[in-house]
Amino acid sequence: MKIKRSSLRNAGLDIVGLAVTVCFLFPLYWIFISSLKTNAEIFRVDQTFWPTSVSFVAYVDQLKGELNIVRPFFNSLIIATGSMVLSMCLGIPAAYGLARFELYGKKSIIMSFLVTQMLPPTLILTPLYLIFARFGLINSYLSPVIADSTIAIPFIILFLRTYFIGLPKGLEDAARVDGCSRFGAFARIILPISTPGIVTALSFSFIFAWNDLIYAMTYMNETVMRPMTAGIYNFMSKYGIEWNRIMAYGVVLVLPVVIIFVVLQKYIIGGMTSGAVKG
């Protein structure tokens, strides 16, 4: 801990820090501001840092027509929520099991979960395609949900396992004395007090699936089923290089992520530092 520092130094550093942050986050400002411009203004030789007249045309247009933004948005939501639920159902108990039990092959199991985080998606893309095709899952929400969960589950297990290990051992024993089964103790005692860890895991698994492009793009070819990331291609082929519309599309795609971030910032940074690998 620093004990004394002049308030002048403090203010100076605050200003420098602010400047650095503003410069670094300029791209986010730019995407937003460009979405409010007309295409004519974007292509003008002199760039403007604030639109000469704020125009919502880039947004309004995307609510109309066959290729509107509403359906892909909900597709993204369904896929991300689906993957989150599936990964939590499988991941949380497994994390607990690996934290609290002596299991044969435990080390190898943990190791192999670590290895899966290194896998390039292209490695399993074709085999998964064939599996999904065999079970008629191509063009169903289930295929990207399953594929995205293969990224989220190992993350949840590795992250929450460390979290569970950190909880005092005596907790469940007390519950078991009261006649709870092992699972009962887990559900009634451990889960409620693990909310911070679970919220972190939840938001990460949601974001992994929300951000996914390659799986959705490969396993969903029905235009109306595609989430926003994969839908961008249909969209671009319709509008070409109309940057204001593309940026508006981007704003809508980024918005949920930013909201989650703002609300859960503390948890998310905690998740990052635990050694999270982005999918």
Added chain:
Amino acid sequence: MKKILAILSGLLLVSFLVSAEPTEVKLWHYFSGPDAPWFEKVVSDFNASQTKVKVTSQMVPREELLKQYTIGLVGGNLPDIGMVDNPEHASFSAMGLFLDISDRMKGWEGDGKFFKGPWKSCVYQGKVYGIPHNSNCLALYYNTDMLKAAGVTPPTTWDELTAACKKLTKPGVYGLAICGIGNEEGTFQFLPWILSSGATVEKMDSPESIKSLTYLTDLIKKGYMSSEVINWTQADAEKQFATGRAAMMVNGPWNLSAVKTDAPSMNWNLTKIPKDKVYASVLGGENFGIIYNSKHANEAWEFLKYMSLPNVMESFAMAAGKFPPRSDVMNNSKYWKSDPLLKVFAEQMEFAMPRGPHPKWPEISSAIFTAYQESFTMTKSPTQALKDAQKKIDKALVK
């Protein structure tokens, strides 16, 4: 008597119920420009014209559509009717994507009425796998005001084109815009230059081919054409021209209405693509076929017949800026010969050369577009790029 009436009315009711449930036929297409609403109109007119079949159409971007067809053969998700770019039809026929409709030709009023070029693209190993829907080709669009201001006349030869570009290029304005993207669309735009010098697709490493590629590459080197052309689709080239960032562009008739909408006050006109030895153009256009495993092949065929009716084909082609692939429609109509702009395309249509048909065309095309992209980005010399392309073509043809 009462009984009979009851039975009759029952039958009527049944037939009414049956007819109230039209068979749904799924169709995929990639019309996404100004032509899209006109195609939608053909579909809705067809649906309104009868009660048995309801076509539901879906737009899938062109590159995406190719992927869907191919993996659809494995994954099983395919429509009943599919649109295909004519040079790629043969390869999909060879893969087994389309249903053989040779038997349906007998007694069909359209049989034998199509131009040879478009028709042959639907035929593979003597069997018919689809029906041509529209044809097109390319011409040179030029900004009349810019040309006048620079004191140039519309160029007719490569030398004149270079000279015109030199005078037209200034900060913020390029002399010429083309589409040089790395796919079939770019090959389509590149081939007229190859053919004009007397080269052929069979020999991409001939001195004539090298001359053509060198010519275009030099336009970029001299700054007359943007190096961004390697990313531009034809729609992007149109945007450049319409916003006054390019004084001339090579584009098709389907973008006539786009230029009119995007730049209502601009003065512009058309001429043939400037030539080296001969005027050359390449036949573009789309075909429709029935997918091999469609459960509604008969209903799908009803739509293909409807879409090919002389009046339907004519009104679509007129509205969407295309040419009818049926010779009788083309010859009976004055529209394409009298419209001052379309006339230019109509003249080019006469010598427009089809690509292929060849089941390996996608690989040949890939070798070609890789070559010009390598040259345009200065990765390889035109000679080296085309030599490598020829090797790939030879390899593809042997396989």
Added chain:
Amino acid sequence: MSKAHVRNGEGLSGYFFVLPAVIFMVAFIGYPIIYNFVMSFQKVDIMTLKSATREFIGLANFREIFSAPELAISIGNTVMYTAGCLVIQFVIGFLLAVFFNLGFGFQEKLRGLMTVAWMIPSTVVALLFKFMLSPSSGIINYLLVATGVVKEPIGWLISQKTALWGVIFANSWIGIPFNMILLSTGLTSIPGELYESASIDGASSIRKFTSITVPLLKPAIYSVLVLGFIYTFKVFDLIYVMTNGGPVHATEVLSTYAYKLSFVMYRFSEGAAAANVLFVCLFVVGLGYLKLIREGEEIQS
């Protein structure tokens, strides 16, 4: 799993917790990896993709991809891309971590705010940077020209020479906050007393940095570099959307090349072979990391 090892009911219920996830991962990760491995020795194209029996052709797929120049280009680009990203991310991330550790009022808030970049979907980052880097309407070229750094706008993603730098730039934007946060955590865990006693001993700032900060930060540095390597080496989305590997393979990396082999050219077995090459590279570096973690865990326990 041998029953003998399970001493009592406790052990069994442990499996009950773990097995569903393990079965899921075996089915949707383990099996596909093996399938992909087998496929790389078979002849699989669009005609044979669905058929049950396929011809084994030994190493022919590997021979085919290694004889084509594209694989060497992709490997070279992947290495360049990874190295470029790692250096830029690490250096800037480190500097920012040190800066945001100086102790001032907004440091927590500002540092936190910057991490948002790490969460933005790669698809959007790709489109955004493509837009910002474009020669005709991009803000970056505009600023470069306006400030007189360059005379003509640079076709960042259009030119062979600069395209790879364009994608490195975009990815670094995502990676910097990640490096910064992990290194910050490492920095705050260094006890302040160490620096104080070093000051008493009269050590210079540089000396304090090299003999206290760097050695104590080693674990954080390792994990940042290895995790960064894994994440960067397998890049797909960003490059696929930004340049699709172009112009003419200038930004082609192993994953985009493997993807193209499989889903653009439909040479599935060659795509599988290329993906395996990518996997082996990741695995070798990954193993080193796992060893590191294991050591860390042993120290912990």
